[in-house]
Amino acid sequence: MPLRFRETIPLPREVGVSRLQAVGSPTSRLPKALWLAGLALAMALPAPGLHAAAEKLSKDEIRSAVITPDVTIPTPGEFFAAIDKTGQPNWKQMFAPKPAEATASRDQMALMLGLLVADGYIAVEAQDGQGVKNVGKDIINLAKKLNVSQSVLGRGNSISDFAENNDWSALREELEATQNEVKLSMVEQKDNDLVILVSIGAWIRGTQVASAFVEKAYTPELAGLLRQPAIVEYLLGEVDRLPEKLRAEPLIIELRTKLAAILPLVETPKRAPLTPEAVAELSATMSSLVGAITAGSKDL
Amino acid sequence: MKTALALILAGGIVAAQEVAPPAETITPRSRALELAGAFANEGYKIRDGFWSGSLEPGKPLVLQVNLFSGNEYWFSAATLAPAGMLRIGVFDENGLPVQGEDFQDGGTAAAGVIAGASGKYFVRLELAGGDKAEFCLVYSYK
Numbered sequence: 001m002p003l004r005f006r007e008t009i010p011l012p013r014e015v016g017v018s019r020l021q022a023v024g025s026p027t028s029r030l031p032k033a034l035w036l037a038g039l040a041l042a043m044a045l046p047a048p049g050l051h052a053a054a055e056k057l058s059k060d061e062i063r064s065a066v067i068t069p070d071v072t073i074p075t076p077g078e079f080f081a082a083i084d085k086t087g088q089p090n091w092k093q094m095f096a097p098k099p100a101e102a103t104a105s106r107d108q109m110a111l112m113l114g115l116l117v118a119d120g121y122i123a124v125e126a127q128d129g130q131g132v133k134n135v136g137k138d139i140i141n142l143a144k145k146l147n148v149s150q151s152v153l154g155r156g157n158s159i160s161d162f163a164e165n166n167d168w169s170a171l172r173e174e175l176e177a178t179q180n181e182v183k184l185s186m187v188e189q190k191d192n193d194l195v196i197l198v199s200i201g202a203w204i205r206g207t208q209v210a211s212a213f214v215e216k217a218y219t220p221e222l223a224g225l226l227r228q229p230a231i232v233e234y235l236l237g238e239v240d241r242l243p244e245k246l247r248a249e250p251l252i253i254e255l256r257t258k259l260a261a262i263l264p265l266v267e268t269p270k271r272a273p274l275t276p277e278a279v280a281e282l283s284a285t286m287s288s289l290v291g292a293i294t295a296g297s298k299d300l
Numbered sequence: 301m302k303t304a305l306a307l308i309l310a311g312g313i314v315a316a317q318e319v320a321p322p323a324e325t326i327t328p329r330s331r332a333l334e335l336a337g338a339f340a341n342e343g344y345k346i347r348d349g350f351w352s353g354s355l356e357p358g359k360p361l362v363l364q365v366n367l368f369s370g371n372e373y374w375f376s377a378a379t380l381a382p383a384g385m386l387r388i389g390v391f392d393e394n395g396l397p398v399q400g401e402d403f404q405d406g407g408t409a410a411a412g413v414i415a416g417a418s419g420k421y422f423v424r425l426e427l428a429g430g431d432k433a434e435f436c437l438v439y440s441y442k
Contacts, residue, residue, distance in 0.1 A: 057362065057395030057422055065364040065422055070349025071439065074366050077345065078441050082368035082418070169345060176348040224369055230393075230420035231366055271393075271417040 067234055069199050070180060076121040076206035077172045079225070084125070086221045089213045091126035095119070097135065100294040106146060108251055110194035111293045113142050113182060114201020120159070120175045122209060124168050132163040132171060139178060146194070148185035152178055193246055196238040200255070201293060203231065208286035215276075215283045223273035226282060232263045254292050258285050328352060328436035331378035335408050336438050339374045344440035352436040357384060360426040363437065367415035375423050376410040377437040384430025388437075393420040407433070 083089055097119040100112045116139050123131035136159035143149040155178040162171045179202065183195045207226070214222045239247070239256045246252055262285050265278040274282065329350055336346050351363050367373060375388055388411040390398045398421065400413035415421070427433060 056397070057391045057424065059395075061360070061362045061424065062395050062422065065362040066351065067364050068349070068351050071347065071351045071437075072364050072366060074368065075347065078368055078371060081345075081441060082371045085370040169343075172345050173348060180348050221369070225418050227418050228366060230364065271419055 069196065069234075069238075070183075072234070073199050073203060073231060075172070075176050076118040076202060076209075077124070077176070079206050079210055080121060080125050082225050083210055083213065083222065086219070086225065087213065087217050089125075089217075091122060092128065094209055094213065095122045095126040095128055095131055097122075097131075097138075098290060098294045100142075105249070105251070106191070106194060107197055107246055107249060108293065109142055109146055110186075110197035111201035111204075111251070111255075113139065113146070114179075114198040114203070115205040115290065115293060116142065116201075117175055117179045117198070118202045118205035118209070121172065121206070124171045124175070127166065127168060129163040129166060133160050136160055136163070136178075139182075143182055143185075146182075146186070146191075147189065148182050148191075151185050152181050155181055193242055196235075196242075200235055200239075203235065204286055204289050204293070208283065208290050211279055211283035211286055214274075215279050218276050218279060220273040223275070223279055224271070226274050226279060227266055227268055227271065229263060229267035232259055232266055235259055236263070251292060255289065258289050261285060326380070328378045328380055328434050329438070331380070331408055332376050332436045332438045335378060335403075335410055336374065336376040336440050339376075339410075339412075339440050343442045344372070344374055345442060346438060346440045350436050350438045352434065354432055355379065355386075355425060355427045355435045356432045357427045357429055360424050363423045363425070365421050365423055365439070366419065367413075367421050369415050369418040371441050372412065372414050373439055373441050374410055374412045375437060375439045377408070377425055377435055379407040379427065379433040379435045381407050381427065381430045381433035384427040384433055386435070387426045387428060389424045389426075391422040391424065392417075393422075395422065 080091075097116070100115070103109060103112075116135055120132055120135040120139070123135055136156050139159075140149060140152060140156040143152045155174065158174050159171065159178065162174055179198060183198055186192065186194045186198075207228075211226055214226060236256065236259050239252065239259065242252065247256070262282055265274060265282050268274060268278075329352065332350070333346065336344075340346060353361065355361060373390075375390065377386055377388055379386055384407060385404065386407055386409040387404060388402065388409045390400060390411050390413045392398055398413045398416075400411060402412070403410040411423070413421075423437065423439075425435060425437060427435075
């Protein structure tokens with residue numbers, strides 16, 4: 001099914017506003033009195049319940065479904081949460097960020113930035129505070145090179161503070177907020193083409209780590225988590241929409257070729273899990289892509 | 301379960317009202333986050349990304365999402381429409397409704413599901429009655 005992107009309409013005053021700015025402080029430190037008040041209010045609220053049997057979506061509704069990357073593409077954190085429920089990964093062992101070599105290529109830097117965001121999530125899973133801080137610094141340094149640092153400098157400080165306090169839940173949200181802030185800055189400075197590359201970089205690193213773990217500890221349940229054909233189709237479509245000049249870059253050619261190569265691996269019929277062979281091939285392809293993204297540029 | 305969920309929502313909403321922004325800064329997004337914040341106490345992490353736009357009564361909009369097997373999700377949406385009733389439904393890749401829990405209160409609504417299989421899902425937003433309204437949807441997971 002051809003995937004279509006329909007632009008979402010950002011609400012003017014809300015663009016670039018973080019979750020906490022939008023709603024105030026989180027509800028995680030509720031005083032007991034408020035819960036008692038909540039008890040009283042619960043009686044007055046319409047009660048939540050099981051979904052009533054709804055009609056099936058029409059083919060037209062499915063065809064016209066909106067895809068908006070900031071919501072449709074899951075964060076590495078969601079991926080890892082699912083893995084945690086099914087397997088017992090040693091995140092400390094898996095947190096091994098690959099140092100990126102110097103490059104002058106902005107598209108490569110955007111992909112690297114995505115890798116770093118995913119590394120941040122891995123460090124959070126590993127509960128490695130220093131690791132998260134290091135990743136945060138690397139994100140800011142790369143953002144400086146991409147001239148999008150002003151808006152994310154504050155985020156870097158927040159990441160450091162949350163890491164200091166071992167606030168892993170807040171860190172997951174802050175990492176995604178940082179990524180979105182960077183993307184917004186890219187849009188503001190007319191670097192729209194780089195935005196999708198950040199998302200792709202994060203997805204690649206998340207999938208690399210997840211597939212490497214599943215390869216070692218294969219179960220059908222774990223392998224089922226790697227079944228993501230809709231995402232790969234969408235990312236391929238977005239790569240095809242990049243300007244011709246960018247698509248001619250060797251790294252982007254390699255990216256497109258490898259995304260196309262993994263599509264049949266992750267597109268299993270009837271939601272069946274990937275086979276062990278498919279997982280191994282996916283893992284090798286993702287590792288090779290991470291290697292290509294972090295390799296230095298010949299331009300320097 | 302039903303009572304527990306009602307308490308979560310009520311507690312969260314009361315708390316959010318304690319720290320609610322001034323009326324002039326209330327937006328569909330702030331209302332959606334206010335609702336989603338109620339689930340944060342249960343360990344749900346709220347995605348920073350959001351989906352927003354305009355919703356017309358009787359003209360539902362559908363969003364494609366990608367869920368992971370075993371994860372629990374809440375989709376929370378809001379409008380500022382005074383008269384319209386917002387509804388949310390979650391559907392699998394074949395367009396079949398996914399059973400779960402839901403919450404509805406005028407211009408706010410939420411649907412909670414546990415993904416049975418990884419892959420593509422759809423979230424349908426519908427406004428019943430009232431006028432065309434701006435909406436915002438956020439989701440949380442654990």
